[in-house]
Amino acid sequence: MPERDPHLSVLFSRAQIAERVAALGAQISQDFAGQHVVLIGVLKGAAIFMSDLARAITIDASFDFVGAASYGKGSASSGEVRLTKDLDRSVNGENVILVEDILDTGLTLSFLQRMLMLHAPRALKTAALLDKPSRRVRPFNADYVGFTIPDKFVVGYGLDHNEQYRNLPDICVLDAAPE
Ligand code: IMP
Ligand code: MG
DSSP states (O other), X not given: OGGGOTTEEEEEOHHHHHHHHHHXXXXXXXXXXXXXXXXXXXXXXXXXXXXXXXXXXXXOEEEEEEEEEESSOSSSOOSOEEEEEOOSSOOTTOEEEEEEEEESSSHHHHHHHHHHHTTOOSEEEEEEEEEOGGGOSSOOOOSXXXXXXXXXXXXXXXXXXXXXXXXXXXXXXXXXXXX
C-alpha cells in the first residue's frame, strides 16, 4: 500500500489540493473572463493537476501538451532542457497558460516560455501547482502558484520518483529514496 510506505508523509491532502486548485481555476476564469484559453500541460507530471484545474475553469478552454526533459539524469539538473514533445498546433494569438507540476530550478519553465513566445501568443501565463523558490537557478515567477514549499522532494498528484508514486492522491514528502 503506497499510503503505508514508511518513506512517505503527507504534505498536502487531497482536500487541501482540491481547495487550492478550485481557487486557481476561479482566478484564471476571472482573469480571462469572456475569452478562450489554451492550457498547455508539461508531461507527465502536470497531467493530474491539469485535469483538475481544467474542470475548475469555467471559461472556454482547449488543451495541448508538451514534453521536456533535462539532459542531466536525476534530480540535479545539468542546465540544458530539450523538447521531447512539441505542440500539436501553433498558439499564435492565443491566451496560453503553461501548466506545470512543480517549479524547481526554473530551467524547464524558462525554456518552455522562450519556446512558446516564438509563437507570438496573445498572452502567456504560467501555473505551477508547487513552487520551491529556494532551488531557483534561473529567476522565474509563476503567475499562478498552488503552494510554496521548502526544499523537499515531493511525490504524488502527478509527481514521481523514477516514475513511481504519480497516482497518489495526496502530495507527500519522500524522505529517503527507496530502491
Ligand atoms: P526545473 O526545471 O528544475 O524547475 O524542474 C522542474 C521539474 O523537475 C519538474 O517538472 C519535475 O519533473 C522535477 N522535480 C523537481 N522537484 C521535484 C520534486 O520534488 N518531486 C518530483 N519532481 C520534481
Ligand atoms: Mg516534470
